[in-house]
Amino acid sequence: xxxxxxxxxxxxxxxxxxxxxxxxxxxxxxxxxxxxxxxxxxxxxxxxxxxxxxxxxxxxxxxxxxxxxxxxxxxxxxxxxxxxxxxxxxxxxxxxxxxxxxxxxxxxxxxx
Amino acid sequence: xxxxxxxxxxxxxxxxxxxxxxxxxxxxxxxxxxxxxxxxxxxxxxxxxxxxxxxxxxxxxxxxxxxxxxxxxxxxxxxxxxxxxxxxxxxxxxxxxxxxxxxxxxxxxxxx
Numbered sequence: 001x002x003x004x005x006x007x008x009x010x011x012x013x014x015x016x017x018x019x020x021x022x023x024x025x026x027x028x029x030x031x032x033x034x035x036x037x038x039x040x041x042x043x044x045x046x047x048x049x050x051x052x053x054x055x056x057x058x059x060x061x062x063x064x065x066x067x068x069x070x071x072x073x074x075x076x077x078x079x080x081x082x083x084x085x086x087x088x089x090x091x092x093x094x095x096x097x098x099x100x101x102x103x104x105x106x107x108x109x110x111x112x
Numbered sequence: 113x114x115x116x117x118x119x120x121x122x123x124x125x126x127x128x129x130x131x132x133x134x135x136x137x138x139x140x141x142x143x144x145x146x147x148x149x150x151x152x153x154x155x156x157x158x159x160x161x162x163x164x165x166x167x168x169x170x171x172x173x174x175x176x177x178x179x180x181x182x183x184x185x186x187x188x189x190x191x192x193x194x195x196x197x198x199x200x201x202x203x204x205x206x207x208x209x210x211x212x213x214x215x216x217x218x219x220x221x222x223x224x
Contacts, residue, residue, distance in 0.1 A: 036215075043116075043203050043215030044155060089155060098143055098207065099168055102155040 012109045019077040021106045023090035026071060030092040034100070035064060035075045038087045047075070047088075077108075085110045116216035118204050124222045128193050133219045135187040135204030143207030146179065146189045148172070148200040149218075155203065161187065194223045 013019050025033070031052040036044035050057045050064045050073075057064050063076040073090050087107050091100040117136045125131050137144055146158040159169040161179055178190045191198055199222050205213040 041217070043205075043217050044213075046214070091155075098160050098162070099145070099157045099170075100155075100213065101157070102147075104154040 009104070010107045010109065012111065013080050015080060015082060015110055015112050017080050019075075019080045019084070019108060019110075021075045021077075021088050021090075021108065023073040023075075023103050024071060025073060025090070025092050025103075027092060027094065027101070028071070029094045030101075031095050032093040033064070033066060033073050034091045034093070035062075035073075036089045036091060036102075037084075038089060038105070040086075044089060080108075080110050082110045082112055084108060115214050116204055116206055118202075118216040118219050120219060121217070122220045122222070124224060125194055127196055127223050131191050131194055131221060133189045133191075133202050133204075133221070135189075135216055136185060137187055137204070137206040143167075144181070144187050145205040145207070145213065147203045147205060147215075149203065150200045158189070158202075191221075194221075196223050199223045 011019060011021060034049040035047040037047050038044045048057060048059045048062050048064050050066050052068060055066050061078045065074045075088060077084055085108055087105040089105045090103045093100050119134045123131055142163050144161045147155050148158055149155045156172060157170050159173045159179055160167045164181055166179060176192045180188050187204060189202060201218040201220050203218045204216040207213060
């Protein structure tokens with residue numbers, strides 16, 4: 001079936017570096033995409049979202065890029081901090097349905 | 113104060129026993145969800161609940177599962193006869209519009 005998946009299971013960076021986490025999706029009907037951060041023992045926390053009519057959206061220290069041609073989504077974190085260490089999930093949604101389909105997750109490890 | 117509160121945080125149960133996981137969404141949202149996450153794997157959709165009725169459910173949500181909103185605020189997930197493979201983190205979530213959710217901190221279910 002169609003699914004959302006991640007390229008890299010673990011990403012290790014130094015504090016202050018920029019981080020890029022990637023995600024591929026295969027459902028061409030998806031029109032809404034979300035990045036979640038999950039810290040150990042906690043539920044997923046909303047970071048940033050983007051609709052399919054956009055290709056870039058910026059938040060505080062985070063940017064999401066959407067390339068619909070190749071069905072690729074990325075999360076860029078600027079000046080990564082130790083507190084950014086967590087598992088990051090992409091998720092997709094078809095606005096005709098309320099459920100989210102999650103990718104497998106990427107562990108981001110930030111060294112001081 | 114968390115917007116979605118789940119209890120208990122950890123539940124250990126014998127195989128074949130019934131468990132009830134509880135969620136207090138603390139809002140007037142109409143959409144509520146249960147998701148689960150097997151250790152080290154992605155978050156998987158179980159069921160969505162709209163206006164006090166199940167609106168969508170996944171293949172995972174078989175006859176052993178049920179959901180209720182017994183008193184208008186609490187939202188429960190019941191597993192009638194637990195299996196070893198039901199061991200997972202179970203997350204309650206409420207809809208916040210535009211497809212995004214607010215997740216609770218989860219209940220870790222361990223079936224022994």
